[in-house]
Structure formats: structure tokens, C-alpha cells
Amino acid sequence: MANLQEGGSGEHIWSRRNLLSVAGWLAILGALQAGAVAMVALLFPRVLFEPPTAFKAGQPTDFTVGEVSERFMRDQRVWIVREDSGFYALLGICTHLGCTPRWLGPENKFKCPCHGSGFRKDGTNFEGPAPRPLERIKIVRADDGQILIDKSVVFRKELTEWVKPGSYLKFTASGTA
Numbered sequence: 001m002a003n004l005q006e007g008g009s010g011e012h013i014w015s016r017r018n019l020l021s022v023a024g025w026l027a028i029l030g031a032l033q034a035g036a037v038a039m040v041a042l043l044f045p046r047v048l049f050e051p052p053t054a055f056k057a058g059q060p061t062d063f064t065v066g067e068v069s070e071r072f073m074r075d076q077r078v079w080i081v082r083e084d085s086g087f088y089a090l091l092g093i094c095t096h097l098g099c100t101p102r103w104l105g106p107e108n109k110f111k112c113p114c115h116g117s118g119f120r121k122d123g124t125n126f127e128g129p130a131p132r133p134l135e136r137i138k139i140v141r142a143d144d145g146q147i148l149i150d151k152s153v154v155f156r157k158e159l160t161e162w163v164k165p166g167s168y169l170k171f172t173a174s175g176t177a
């Protein structure tokens, strides 16, 4: 059987020096490729794209007096509550350990399924381990008349912030009070 490693003259086709040379070039090319990949990665920094904290919730007349609107709970974790005199918005995050409470209409309360905390319709905690009320978030009218919610601004009852501008949107059937 012919020796595949030998040419007609009896010399090896791939000498040890050739093999080492090829291996060296492969190593250099690999290093260059890794460098190039790293350079390209630098052009695309790892940025966490989060949904914007502000959103429009429609016209005030879209809501019914007495209603706890769950329209924005799934996407924004926000309830919008319509009263006779206006609106407030509650963040749907339990102040115990951060679970998502549920609005129980017939019982007129928010109830957290994790450890049983209960919150009244205005957000005040009254049962279970939650140490403080739900947080309200900024609610104002946008230029086009729609309700504008901004989750980056929170108001905490225990800090007497529920009286601050932006924590409540006054609105009656005849327009902004």
C-alpha cells in the first residue's frame, strides 16, 4: 500500500515544519477573528430596553364613575380609579414582597394572592403583612385631553404624598374641576 504521506521522491508532503506553520497561521487567524468579533460587539452595547414609564390612557369620559379600570393592568400594572370628583392611579405591586394583587369588585378591595394582604379601594392596606398602602402614580391631562400616566413619579400615603399635585386628577362630568 502506497504511503499517502510521501511524494514520488520519497519526501513527506506535509513536513513537521509545514504543519507547525499551518497551525501557527490558524492560531493567528483565530485570534484576529476573536478580536474582530469583540470589536463588532463594542458597536452594539448591551442596553436594556424597557417600556416607557409614561402612557396615555384615553379620554376621561372613557371611564365610568365608581369603576376600577383594569385596562392597563396586564401591560402596565396600573389600575385607574374613577371617582365622582376625579381619578387616581394605583401601581399594581404589593407593598409586602411585590406580587400582583387582584381587584375583587364584589368585595370592594384589592387582594394579594401571595400572602393575603388586602388593600381598600383607595389603596390603603388593612389586612395581611403588607406594611404600607399601594403606591399612587402621577396622573394628569395631556395636551390632547387624554389621561397621562407616569409611573416614574410615585406618591406614598404614609409620606402624606397623596395630597401632592399629580397624585389626583380632578375631573367632573362638566370637565376638569
Ligand code: FES
Pocket: 094, 095, 096, 097, 098, 099, 112, 113, 114, 115, 116, 117, 128, 129, 130
Ligand atoms: S407579596 Fe403580597 S402579601 Fe406578600
